[in-house]
Amino acid sequence: MNWKRILILAAIIILVIILQSTLLNYIGIWGSKPDLLLIFVIAIGLTRGVQDSVIFGFAAGLLEDIAAGGMIGETAFVKMLIGLLVGLFEQRLFKENFIVPACMIFFGSLVQGLLTFFFINSFQVRLDFLSALLHKIIPAALYTSLVSAAIYPLAVRIYAKIYSEHIYSRIYRAR
Amino acid sequence: MPGHSGINLRFIILIGILVILIIAMFLTSEERTGLSKIEVFFRDLIAPVQSWVNKVCDSVVDAFSFIGNIRNLSRENRVLKNQVEELTYLNNSLNEAKAENERLRRLLEVSRMIPYDKVVAEVIARSPDNWYSNIVINKGYDDGIRKDMAVITHAGLVGKISEVTKRTATVLLLTDPRSAVGGLNQRTRDIVLVEGSAELKNHLLLKPLDDMPELHKGDVVISSGLGGIFPKGLVIGKIVVVEKGDFGMTTTAVVEPAVDFGKLEYVMVIRETVRDDQGVMIIMSEDDGANTDTNTGLDAGVVNTNAVNSTNSVNATDAFNTDVLNANVSFGGGSR
Numbered sequence: 336m337n338w339k340r341i342l343i344l345a346a347i348i349i350l351v352i353i354l355q356s357t358l359l360n361y362i363g364i365w366g367s368k369p370d371l372l373l374i375f376v377i378a379i380g381l382t383r384g385v386q387d388s389v390i391f392g393f394a395a396g397l398l399e400d401i402a403a404g405g406m407i408g409e410t411a412f413v414k415m416l417i418g419l420l421v422g423l424f425e426q427r428l429f430k431e432n433f434i435v436p437a438c439m440i441f442f443g444s445l446v447q448g449l450l451t452f453f454f455i456n457s458f459q460v461r462l463d464f465l466s467a468l469l470h471k472i473i474p475a476a477l478y479t480s481l482v483s484a485a486i487y488p489l490a491v492r493i494y495a496k497i498y499s500e501h502i503y504s505r506i507y508r509a510r
Numbered sequence: 511m512p513g514h515s516g517i518n519l520r521f522i523i524l525i526g527i528l529v530i531l532i533i534a535m536f537l538t539s540e541e542r543t544g545l546s547k548i549e550v551f552f553r554d555l556i557a558p559v560q561s562w563v564n565k566v567c568d569s570v571v572d573a574f575s576f577i578g579n580i581r582n583l584s585r586e587n588r589v590l591k592n593q594v595e596e597l598t599y600l601n602n603s604l605n606e607a608k609a610e611n612e613r614l615r616r617l618l619e620v621s622r623m624i625p626y627d628k629v630v631a632e633v634i635a636r637s638p639d640n641w642y643s644n645i646v647i648n649k650g651y652d653d654g655i656r657k658d659m660a661v662i663t664h665a666g667l668v669g670k671i672s673e674v675t676k677r678t679a680t681v682l683l684l685t686d687p688r689s690a691v692g693g694l695n696q697r698t699r700d701i702v703l704v705e706g707s708a709e710l711k712n713h714l715l716l717k718p719l720d721d722m723p724e725l726h727k728g729d730v731v732i733s734s735g736l737g738g739i740f741p742k743g744l745v746i747g748k749i750v751v752v753e754k755g756d757f758g759m760t761t762t763a764v765v766e767p768a769v770d771f772g773k774l775e776y777v778m779v780i781r782e783t784v785r786d787d788q789g790v791m792i793i794m795s796e797d798d799g800a801n802t803d804t805n806t807g808l809d810a811g812v813v814n815t816n817a818v819n820s821t822n823s824v825n826a827t828d829a830f831n832t833d834v835l836n837a838n839v840s841f842g843g844g845s846r
Contacts, residue, residue, distance in 0.1 A: 353556055355638040356646070357563040361571060366711045367640050393527065401552045403637055404644050404673050404680045408534030415528070451641060458539035460687045466709035471640050 340497050347493065348395045351375060352402050367474040369482040370444060372399060376414050377421050377443050378490035381436055383498065385422025392418025406458060413450045417443045436487050441480035448472030541672070543657070550675040553646075557678045561634040561648055568775075627781040629653055633774050634678070643686035643706065645669075645774060650677040658739050660780045666745035666768035667691070667733055668777050679779070684714055684746065685771055692734040693746050698724050701734055704746055704765060712771055714747060716763040725752045725763050741780060 351371050359368040372395050380388030396414030400407045421439060452467050545553075579586075631647035649655050651674050661668040661681045669689060672682040682689055689706040693716070703717045716731065729749045735742025751764040 349556060352638055353559050353563060353635075356635040357560050358567055359638075360636050361567050370639070389524065398552065399638060401549050402556065403639055403642065404646075405637075405639075405642050406535045407538040407549075408531035410639070412528060412531040412535070415531070419524070451639075454535060455641060455687075458535055460708075462687060462708045470709060470711065475640050 343497055344391060345394065347375065348372070348391075348398050351395075352399055355399075356402065364478060365470075365474060367471065367478055369479040369486075370447070370475065371482070371486055372396075373414065373417065373444055373447060373479060374440055374483045374486045375490045376418050377436065377440050378487055379494055380418050380421030381425055381439065382491055382494055384425055385419060388418035388422040388425075389415055390418075392416075406454065409451065409454045409458075412454070413447050416450070417446060420446070433484065433487070437480050437483055440483045440487065441476050444476035444479045445472060448475055545673050545675060549673075553675045554650075554677050557634060557646070557648065557675075560646065561632070564634050627654075628778050629655070629781055630776055630778050631655075631679070632776055641708070642688075643683040643771070644672070645681045645683060645777075647679050647681060647777060647779070648677070649779065650675050650679050652676055654781050655679045655779055656781075660740045660744075661777050662744055662780065663769050663774070663777050665770070666747070667740060668769050668771075668774065670739050671779065681777065683771055684767060684769075685712055690737075691740055691746065692736040693731045694734040694742075695723075695725065696730040696732050697726070698729070700724065701736070702731065704731060710764060712767070713750070714765040714767055716749065716765045718761060718763075723761055725749060725761060727752060731765055 355368070355371055359371070362368065376388060376392045376395055379391045392414035393411055396411035397408075399410045399414075403410070421443065424439075448468075449472060452462060452464065452472065456462055456464075629649055631649035631653075633645045634648045635646040637644040647655075647661075655671055655674050657671055657674055659671045661670060667684060669681045669683040669686070671679050673680040684691060684704065684706055686706040687708040691704045693702045693704040694700070695702060700723055701719050702723070703719060705715045705717065707713070707715045716725070718725065727749055731746045731749065733740040733742055733744045733746055745768040747765040747767040747769075749763045750766045753762050753764070755761065
């Protein structure tokens with residue numbers, strides 16, 4: 336257990352949640368804003384492997400649930416699952432160019448959107464699938480993968496710094 | 511083998527956590543009576559930072575929009591001058607209407623003026639995801655905010671308090687898909703249901719409770735007070751589209767809210783409401799007893815109309831008084 340690292344990662348999650356609920360409202364397009372936290376989950380999955388990405392996804396999702404004021408557990412479930420999927424694929428992917436992470440983020444965002452739709456639909460209110468897909472899920476996925484061009488390399492660098500004391504770290508460098 | 515059992519154990523823990531999360535979702539998906547201590551702690555922890563970041567963003571946006579607007583300023587100035595003239599005229603006629611309203615009220619002996627208690631709060635954050643329409647305000651339990659209190663602006667109804675922490679509160683906006691408000695067509699007095707919708711961005715869905723509703727584009731919808739949460743007579747919005755369903759059996763309408771939910775900066779929480787004989791919540795203006803100078807409220811209202819994004823909460827309060835009074839003139843008076 337590296338407590339310093341855990342604290343820094345927790346601080347990153349909280350900071351991103353704060354930005355997500357304030358700053359990102361100003362750059363929303365047609366009511367959709369990018370999900371920075373998802374980019375951080377996928378980045379940790381692609382650079383650090385499955386265990387870290389599952390724990391990080393769970394913690395990030397749970398704190399987001401607590402801050403958001405919806406169901407507790409929904410984002411935690413979705414982000415943990417995405418952390419798991421990305422972490423499992425990690426070793427089979429060629430990650431040295433930007434296209435792979437961007438595609439992962441696009442599909443990760445799609446999966447997140449579909450699962451969120453499913454949970455809200457089954458536990459809270461009925462929503463129309465087609466319009467949710469066209470107005471929320473796809474725009475958010477496109478926007479998130481677009482923004483990841485700037486945020487993903489940043490996330491990778493931050494993780495590289497945090498994990499730098501490891502000799503055998505499998506760090507993927509942005510450049 | 512130790513390797514295998516390690517993987518199996520991890521797999522079981524993972525499945526266990528996923529199951530627990532689904533149970534947590536199920537337990538927290540309905541409206542809850544209160545928040546857990548962890549939620550209260552976490553939200554109060556991040557609220558000051560959210561407030562600060564929001565302020566910084568606001569000032570940056572303001573600065574940029576100021577630079578962008580310099581060219582338009584002279585044109586805007588001309589338009590505003592015209593507007594001042596129009597509003598001065600309007601101000602005078604409103605003064606007349608107010609005086610007339612006073613007289614009528616005394617005549618009908620319905621002016622049981624009970625002042626209601628309200629508090630001005632600043633919007634410090636919004637829902638971090640795209641699915642819900644929440645705002646977080648900087649007043650909470652310590653300021654007397656409780657769950658289910660109505661939230662309004664000078665323009666009309668905003669939503670209701672859904673969650674309260676010590677120093678913040680979450681407001682479920684009318685546009686949230688979980689929101690449903692009892693409404694009243696101001697023209698026909700038909701009772702309707704106004705719901706938030708995930709599909710209609712920043713618009714509301716109106717469902718009539720009558721079989722043969724008479725809905726027209728431009729009809730104003732106000733709150734009915736029947737739900738027990740929102741006071742009667744607050745403006746919800748205006749019908750912009752009327753849709754006939756299949757076979758003409760059902761009619762729904764799209765309502766443009768009176769409040770611009772994208773630009774909420776200050777809102778007002780009604781900490782107290784008053785019920786009439788039939789248990790319907792009504793709003794009473796405190797203007798009568800407290801404010802002897804009839805011009806003050808109206809002047810403030812006009813000034814505030816010009817400075818749309820006024821950050822002066824005192825002005826906002828005064829303007830609000832005027833609006834509620836007007837609402838009483840047009841809605842409260844005509845309803846019975």
